[in-house]
Amino acid sequence: MRIPCPHCGERGNEEFLYRGAACLPRPSAEAPDAQWHDYVYLRDNPAGSHRELWQHVHGCRRWLVLTRDTRTHAIAAAVDVAAAAP
Amino acid sequence: MTYSLWRVAREALRGNTGWEPAWRDPAPKPRYDVIVVGGGGHGLATAHYLAKLHGITNVAVLEKSWIGSGNAGRNTTIIRSNYLLPGNEVFYEHSMKLWEGLEQDLNFNTMVSQRGVLNLFHSDGERDAAARRGNSMRLHGADGELLDAAQVRAMVPLLDFDNARFPITGGLLQRRGGTARHDAVVWGYARAADRRGVDIIQNCEVTGIRVEGGRVRGVETTRGYIAAGKVGLACAGNTSRVAAMAGLRLPIESHVLQAFVSEAIKPLVHTVMTFGAGHFYISQSDKGSLVFGGDIDGYNSYAQRGSLPIVEHVAEACVALLPCTGRLRMLRSWGGVMDMSMDGSPIIDRTPVDGLYLNAGWCYGGFKATPASGWCFAHTIAHDQAHALNAAMRLDRFATGALIDENGAGAQPNLH
Numbered sequence: 001m002r003i004p005c006p007h008c009g010e011r012g013n014e015e016f017l018y019r020g021a022a023c024l025p026r027p028s029a030e031a032p033d034a035q036w037h038d039y040v041y042l043r044d045n046p047a048g049s050h051r052e053l054w055q056h057v058h059g060c061r062r063w064l065v066l067t068r069d070t071r072t073h074a075i076a077a078a079v080d081v082a083a084a085a086p
Numbered sequence: 087m088t089y090s091l092w093r094v095a096r097e098a099l100r101g102n103t104g105w106e107p108a109w110r111d112p113a114p115k116p117r118y119d120v121i122v123v124g125g126g127g128h129g130l131a132t133a134h135y136l137a138k139l140h141g142i143t144n145v146a147v148l149e150k151s152w153i154g155s156g157n158a159g160r161n162t163t164i165i166r167s168n169y170l171l172p173g174n175e176v177f178y179e180h181s182m183k184l185w186e187g188l189e190q191d192l193n194f195n196t197m198v199s200q201r202g203v204l205n206l207f208h209s210d211g212e213r214d215a216a217a218r219r220g221n222s223m224r225l226h227g228a229d230g231e232l233l234d235a236a237q238v239r240a241m242v243p244l245l246d247f248d249n250a251r252f253p254i255t256g257g258l259l260q261r262r263g264g265t266a267r268h269d270a271v272v273w274g275y276a277r278a279a280d281r282r283g284v285d286i287i288q289n290c291e292v293t294g295i296r297v298e299g300g301r302v303r304g305v306e307t308t309r310g311y312i313a314a315g316k317v318g319l320a321c322a323g324n325t326s327r328v329a330a331m332a333g334l335r336l337p338i339e340s341h342v343l344q345a346f347v348s349e350a351i352k353p354l355v356h357t358v359m360t361f362g363a364g365h366f367y368i369s370q371s372d373k374g375s376l377v378f379g380g381d382i383d384g385y386n387s388y389a390q391r392g393s394l395p396i397v398e399h400v401a402e403a404c405v406a407l408l409p410c411t412g413r414l415r416m417l418r419s420w421g422g423v424m425d426m427s428m429d430g431s432p433i434i435d436r437t438p439v440d441g442l443y444l445n446a447g448w449c450y451g452g453f454k455a456t457p458a459s460g461w462c463f464a465h466t467i468a469h470d471q472a473h474a475l476n477a478a479m480r481l482d483r484f485a486t487g488a489l490i491d492e493n494g495a496g497a498q499p500n501l502h
Contacts, residue, residue: 013385014395044330054385
């Protein structure tokens with residue numbers, strides 16, 4: 001799989017660190033345990049389009065939000081987290 | 087038809103004309119007492135033990151493709167019970183005991199080969215961890231032996247013992263561990279379940295789960311609606327997708343794990359070995375191929391194929407451990423989609439939906455668990471409560487904090 005880094009261009013996925021689903025709503029510090037449980041442990045885990053966090057650790061070191069199909073690994077979008085929609 | 091030496095001899099004399107199909111190919115009935123979703127090893131084992139131990143024979147196993155086409159056919163066939171934590175080790179040791187009697191139970195040659203599983207270590211710290219795990223195994227009634235470098239050298243002389251960076255200083259050996267023939271496990275369970283009246287329905291994909299008043303009523307499939315008293319999900323890899331049909335959101339990510347075989351060579355590796363300096367495990371099939379694997383690819387995937395960096399990484403680990411394999415050609419690779427749970431341990435439990443049961447989260451340790459998984463899942467379905475052996479494998483452990491985290495990696499599924 002090749003990832004089109006918006007800063008460095010297309011690179012092999014071994015240059016990147018995977019963090020998991022992007023844009024999970026982070027509860028407030030005072031939120032009840034149930035909300036924190038959902039945030040920390042539960043995932044949609046879709047077969048299809050998936051928004052996810054990758055860090056270009058062996059490149060620009062920026063965090064990216066990828067929109068990738070988990071069945072084909074086709075990447076529809078790769079944007080810097082600073083530019084990504086929440 | 088019971089298989090026996092007598093039967094083989096008889097068929098040899100009759101030109102093999104008397105063999106019958108090992109299981110029927112029935113059309114789905116309108117209703118079953120129990121429907122098991124997923125015709126892999128775990129689902130078929132569940133059906134077998136439901137029928138054999140709990141007298142529940144009005145059972146269907148629904149498989150979207152052919153039985154054993156998923157992860158049951160995509161593993162490295164290793165069986166072992168060398169876990170550390172109490173919630174896991176009792177369960178896997180039960181599985182090991184079931185493996186030891188499986189062929190007699192199923193009247194099927196599953197080629198269980200107790201050739202030993204040897205976990206190599208390369209430092210004092212790793213030795214201490216191996217000793218601790220070995221002690222835990224022995225306290226749970228399993229076998230474990232700590233070998234020093236000389237004992238490992240006597241057992242498997244061709245390893246790179248004096249590697250400057252990762253010298254092999256010993257190993258933790260479980261002699262009762264080994265391998266089993268993965269397809270035969272599927273076929274054996276299918277045949278045994280079928281003989282007790284279980285319907286194995288292939289090419290029947292579940293497309294919906296009907297829930298009314300908080301209770302499961304049946305499943306929608308590509309072959310029509312089928313009513314059920316109880317539904318058990320044993321479809322690891324796709325658990326999140328199927329459970330979502332009943333409104334459940336799970337602590338699971340799907341990841342792809344690759345495995346590899348080399349061309350066939352003369353006997354080289356007579357045991358199962360794991361490399362302690364990298365994640366790598368290897369054995370040799372009866373055909374002569376080296377069978378080996380390593381890490382998952384590390385990102386969510388439903389594709390049953392992997393990426394090249396892992397191929398390179400696994401090959402490097404292989405050559406680091408066994409330099410003599412450097413010129414060996416890799417014959418095939420394949421990928422299977424794993425349920426990676428948030429603590430690296432499985433879930434066998436009831437769900438918030440009455441009558442819906444969950445067998446999931448096997449990460450990449452599902453094959454060795456097949457007999458105990460089916461055994462415990464059948465008990466959980468039949469009695470509507472967990473057996474003591476799977477009591478810790480709860481779905482709500484992520485909320486209560488009673489995690490079973492063998493690696494201590496936290497809620498990061500691609501690190502387990």
